[in-house]
Amino acid sequence: MRRHALLPILLASLIFGVYVPAAQAVLTLTTDGINDGFILTTFVSGYNFNGNYGPLAQGIAPNGQVITGSVGDAKIYVFNDVDNQTLASAVSATTYTFTTVNPNYAMTTAGGQVYGAQLQGAHYEQFNSNGTHSVIPVLSVTTPVVTATSNLGMWGNPMNGHIIASASQGLIDINPVAGTFRVINAGLFPDGVSVSPDGTVAFVENGGTVQSYNIATGALIHQFNTGHAPDGTGVIIGGLFNGDVIVNNNDGTVGLLDPTKADGDPTQFVIIASGGTRGDFVSPDTSNGTLFLSQIERVDRLSCGPGCSIGVAPPPTGVPEPATLVLLGSGLAGICALRYRRNQA
Secondary structure, eight states: OOOOSHHHHHHHHHHHOOOOOOOOOOOEEOHHHHHTTOEEEEEEEOOOSSSSOOOOOEEEOTTSOEEEEETTTTEEEEEOSOSSEEGGGOSEEEEOOOOSSEEEEEEEEETTEEEEEEETTOOOEEEOTTSOEEEOSOOEETTTTEEOOEEEEEEEOTTTSOEEEEETTEEEEEETTTTEEEEEETTOOOSSEEEOTTSOEEEEEETTEEEEEETTTOOEEEEEOOSSOEEEEEEEESSTTTTOEEEEETTSOEEEEOTTSOTTOTTSEEEEEEOOSOOOOEEEOTTTSOEEEEOSSEEEEEEOOTTOEESSOOOOTTOOOHHHHHHHHHHHHHHHHHHHHHHHO
16 A cells, blocks of 8 residues: 555545545455455445545554544544444544644554554554544663654564564564664565564565565565465454455455465465455454454454454354444344234234
8 A cells, every 4th residue: 555645635536626436346255265264344325425445553552442543534432242233323423633744643453452554654553542632652662762654564573572564674573662673674665564464474465466574583484476465464363264464456356365275376375355445554453353454434344253253363153243243133023023913912
């Protein structure tokens, strides 16, 4: 997701009344996606502002609600963690001030706390459950003193609560509690970023490819050429596709990458969803193991079914996913209606 000088475009649209309608394409599972057992639902829709970028990333607050930014109307939204919502469903909406030329918010959940930053040059921030936010204190390294500022994507390391981020200093490892960071690779400025379940590997988009890097050493492990303009990624944990990588693509598709298969193998990268607008970052829902997929005008949710999760450890047994809750609610409503009719007979 290379976004440069977005702020002038937004200001021009406000000053001159220019409006670019958002596309209405809807991401849909392909036959492969259906056969592989994936479930695709809509978390929230209605980001019909300038037709360029919608909500890029989400974080899960300690109270279980979902925090996400919207550059189209300059708001930080807080939603309950259920599907089929619109902007009007938000628990709260807090206006924020643009501080960079690309004021979309990257976000992540690390150590049970939501963090984020406006893209390309902003300070990293921590978010309260109500959507208010403040700069992480210090966040610097010494000898010489350097303060970390954002570039593009970020992801919470599930093993230690750190943030692996694409920053102005390269790919970095942030300790948000201590307020320090370590440079992983000073020459790497990727787009989408995710971390393997064991916290040792960073998967990033770089130069139109998906690359994997050793977080400890910063060394390149492998480069995958998918041919579909990749961006955000998330690693599957458990189930049939354990270790495979979900890839959200700028071309409106979602792919399943098997990093164990040889380059050139046609089954190494399979499209499991298509027909979307423009895929961008992804974010794990740490409450239930699903994955949020950003599109221009909506946020979709991808599930890999029972016994597996995407980006985070599987939820405890018996914790239903939002799509399951919707089906359960519909079933209960039907039973109640039937019982009422019988009582009236």
